[in-house]
Amino acid sequence: MSEKKASVHWEGGGKAGQGQISTETEALQKYPYGFASRFGDDRRGTNPEEILGAAHAACFTMAFSFAADKAGFVTERVDTTASVRLTQQGEGFLIDRIALTLKAKVPGMDEATFQKLAADAKANCPLSKALAAVPEVTLSATLVQ
Numbered sequence: 001m002s003e004k005k006a007s008v009h010w011e012g013g014g015k016a017g018q019g020q021i022s023t024e025t026e027a028l029q030k031y032p033y034g035f036a037s038r039f040g041d042d043r044r045g046t047n048p049e050e051i052l053g054a055a056h057a058a059c060f061t062m063a064f065s066f067a068a069d070k071a072g073f074v075t076e077r078v079d080t081t082a083s084v085r086l087t088q089q090g091e092g093f094l095i096d097r098i099a100l101t102l103k104a105k106v107p108g109m110d111e112a113t114f115q116k117l118a119a120d121a122k123a124n125c126p127l128s129k130a131l132a133a134v135p136e137v138t139l140s141a142t143l144v145q
Contacts, residue, residue: 021046038086049095053082056127060100063125067117068106077105077144097136105144114143 006028010019020030028046037045057080065075085097102118109117118141122128131137 021051049084049086052095052131053084053098056084056098056125056131057082057100059125059127060102060121063121064102064104064118067121068109071109071113071117073106073109073113075104075106079103095134097138098131098134100137100139102139102141103144104141109143111143115141 005024007022008019009022009030010017012018015035018032018034021028021033022030028051032045033047034042034045036042038047038049060082061078061080064080065078068075079102081101083097083099083101084095085099086093087096088094089096100122104114104118106114118139122137122139128137
């Protein structure tokens with residue numbers, strides 16, 4: 001069993017306030033975020049959707065690589081992006097789509113096996129399961145030669 005921790009410190013009101021995100025490993029240490037980095041074009045901070053996308057991409061990538069190992073293949077290179085869309089819904093907001101894009105070089109693996117392992121990883125990685133309430137989670141998987 002594994003349990004990881006993250007924390008947030010926030011000061012000020014909604015739009016004017018500023019927060020800092022920290023993780024137990026210190027990969028993020030008092031990293032800034034706020035209204036402008038979430039809804040505007042402020043690139044000096046992060047936002048929850050970006051962090052969620054990174055976590056989902058990381059989890060999915062590891063699940064794919066482990067599945068390839070189990071099937072007798074060694075992943076040479078795996079690159080994944082996750083695009084997380086936040087939309088307004090009434091007075092609030094909703095994450096309504098996550099689009100995963102996978103490009104992987106796996107010597108000796110055929111296209112059918114690749115697509116099956118990618119789809120299984122998407123369905124079964126812990127973050128995918130945790131995000132099951134997201135209405136649309138897509139996967140575009142490309143096997144690179």
